[in-house]
Amino acid sequence: MNQSTTQAPLSTREKLKPAAWYALLACLAFLLVAARLDCAQDLSLTGPGPGMTVDEPFNVGQGVFLVRAIRVYGLGIIAPESLREIFEHENYLPDHPPLGRLLIGIAHETVAGLAGEGERPFVVTYGRYASALCFACLVFVVGWFTSQRSGHFAGVVAAVALIALPRVFGHAHLAALETVTALFYVTAVLAVIRFWDTTEPPTAKRACLTGILLGLALLTKIQAVLIPIPVIIWALWKWRLKAIKPLLCWGGVGVLVFFAGWPWLWFDPVGHLSEYLGRTTGRAAIYIDYFGTKYADRDVPWHYPWVMLLVTIPLGLLVLALIGGWKTGRRSEAEREQRSSGGVLLIGSLLWPLMLFSWPGITVYDGVRLFLMVFPMAAILIGVGAAQSCEWLQQQFSMRVARTAVGLLILTQAYAAFAFSPCWLSYYSLLTGGLQGANALGMEVTYWGDSITADMLHDVVERVPENSYLQLAPILHPAYIQMLQETPEVKRKGIKLIPFDSERQGVSEYVLYFQRKPYLPEELQPRESAAWQTEIAVVRKQVPLARLVRLNPPR
Numbered sequence: 001m002n003q004s005t006t007q008a009p010l011s012t013r014e015k016l017k018p019a020a021w022y023a024l025l026a027c028l029a030f031l032l033v034a035a036r037l038d039c040a041q042d043l044s045l046t047g048p049g050p051g052m053t054v055d056e057p058f059n060v061g062q063g064v065f066l067v068r069a070i071r072v073y074g075l076g077i078i079a080p081e082s083l084r085e086i087f088e089h090e091n092y093l094p095d096h097p098p099l100g101r102l103l104i105g106i107a108h109e110t111v112a113g114l115a116g117e118g119e120r121p122f123v124v125t126y127g128r129y130a131s132a133l134c135f136a137c138l139v140f141v142v143g144w145f146t147s148q149r150s151g152h153f154a155g156v157v158a159a160v161a162l163i164a165l166p167r168v169f170g171h172a173h174l175a176a177l178e179t180v181t182a183l184f185y186v187t188a189v190l191a192v193i194r195f196w197d198t199t200e201p202p203t204a205k206r207a208c209l210t211g212i213l214l215g216l217a218l219l220t221k222i223q224a225v226l227i228p229i230p231v232i233i234w235a236l237w238k239w240r241l242k243a244i245k246p247l248l249c250w251g252g253v254g255v256l257v258f259f260a261g262w263p264w265l266w267f268d269p270v271g272h273l274s275e276y277l278g279r280t281t282g283r284a285a286i287y288i289d290y291f292g293t294k295y296a297d298r299d300v301p302w303h304y305p306w307v308m309l310l311v312t313i314p315l316g317l318l319v320l321a322l323i324g325g326w327k328t329g330r331r332s333e334a335e336r337e338q339r340s341s342g343g344v345l346l347i348g349s350l351l352w353p354l355m356l357f358s359w360p361g362i363t364v365y366d367g368v369r370l371f372l373m374v375f376p377m378a379a380i381l382i383g384v385g386a387a388q389s390c391e392w393l394q395q396q397f398s399m400r401v402a403r404t405a406v407g408l409l410i411l412t413q414a415y416a417a418f419a420f421s422p423c424w425l426s427y428y429s430l431l432t433g434g435l436q437g438a439n440a441l442g443m444e445v446t447y448w449g450d451s452i453t454a455d456m457l458h459d460v461v462e463r464v465p466e467n468s469y470l471q472l473a474p475i476l477h478p479a480y481i482q483m484l485q486e487t488p489e490v491k492r493k494g495i496k497l498i499p500f501d502s503e504r505q506g507v508s509e510y511v512l513y514f515q516r517k518p519y520l521p522e523e524l525q526p527r528e529s530a531a532w533q534t535e536i537a538v539v540r541k542q543v544p545l546a547r548l549v550r551l552n553p554p555r
Contacts, residue, residue: 086263098219105127145194185220196210196235211254219262235247317413324381324385473511511548
């Protein structure tokens with residue numbers, strides 16, 4: 001009896017089943033991050049996490065300012081006069097667009113409504129939940145997208161690999177803009193690949209809808225201006241002049257959403273936009289350590305972003321990413337016939353930020369922070385590389401053996417996400433010999449204050465006498481020391497934080513500092529010194545990241 005070979009259409013339940021896997025992994029990612037968010041004994045619902053970083057007080061403070069202003073004005077917020085009062089207020093900082101900070105503010109006010117905030121104007125730990133949630137969403141987007149193009153196994157590996165990237169995982173614990181930016185940046189790029197990679201150019205409607213995501217990305221951080229270049233080149237290469245109309249729709253809607261979503265631009269469009277785009281050229285230089293040399297951010301060698309990317313991805317995952325890049329860049333005959341070239345755009349969008357930050361005079365600093373958005377795209381390549389490796393292994397072994405071998409490799413690479421807790425921003429891979437090797441090579445081992453962990457701060461407060469002075473270094477911004485001063489433990493003991501001054505004698509015998517060498521006084525840079533003794537230290541792989549030292553120890 002002849003049987004029809006036509007397959008029945010998938011039911012809604014069958015279509016949603018793969019997505020449920022990525023939703024589950026996203027929930028797991030959120031729980032893993034939320035388990036260690038506390039920076040200063042602020043919240044009993046979460047465990048001790050990274051210390052407060054330099055930028056977090058600005059982000060949380062601005063987010064809380066925006067949310068509370070919206071709450072005060074209510075429906076009156078839609079009036080231009082109300083928006084002017086908010087966005088031209090002396091407390092408003094227009095250094096970044098508002099979307100990322102607004103999400104941080106919403107997270108803060110939500111948690112504060114449940115846990116309270118005491119006498120402080122805001123609590124940094126509360127704002128960190130925004131990054132945790134955005135990271136969970138990013139895990140879902142990366143897993144789901146990869147599964148649509150390369151299969152379910154590749155999607156699961158991509159999602160797990162993203163969780164296993166230590167520096168990405170570390171940023172998910174901070175009330176900073178990098179994770180929010182990565183979510184909207186990557187989603188905007190993947191939406192173009194998903195909905196534009198067809199034989200004919202996308203319709204105006206489809207281009208406009210994906211343009212909304214571009215606009216949201218532009219509302220997070222200035223890095224989003226990098227999105228259009230690879231898309232424009234790819235679309236013109238794919239469709240020639242036919243690409244102009246969808247590109248205009250996409251870019252036009254993106255700019256419109258950006259302008260509509262940032263009322264600060266409304267009151268002086270040309271002047272304020274010029275101020276925003278030119279902001280980095282007017283500030284003081286930021287210094288970094290790179291292979292034992294101190295560089296200003298504008299003078300960093302061209303290979304800095306490439307090296308930092310390669311040495312901060314676990315080695316096994318890096319190999320899979322290279323395999324995935326090779327597989328993605330090689331279009332099959334079927335893909336050529338269908339004019340499918342989304343993989344080319346994915347690789348181009350990953351490489352373009354690295355190329356830009358390699359350009360002479362372009363500022364780059366703080367490890368991989370400024371181009372963190374390329375890591376989720378690398379995770380997609382890791383998933384593709386894992387699927388390709390399975391395919392090769394299946395030629396010699398069974399599918400079960402192949403997938404088990406690749407799965408075990410992925411799990412072993414996740415070791416660093418636990419071993420470095422909560423100092424994930426100090427991770428280096430085996431390419432440098434780990435953190436210890438990177439330190440010997442003269443690489444930056446910590447840069448943002450996260451290594452003064454919640455546990456360390458608790459121990460420091462217990463060690464330093466009541467109503468005494470505690471010197472702090474380095475002070476990258478006055479707001480950092482002000483917010484540390486407001487933490488409950490420090491206030492309870494009456495400890496007064498002051499900037500470290502080697503000329504100040506007899507005021508304080510204790511100094512708390514994190515190991516950002518270009519900004520540390522010379523007397524604090526050595527591993528050991530006769531001028532002080534270490535009382536408390538945060539150490540990973542035998543490398544000190546932060547210390548409490550006692551000056552002029554009694555003999």
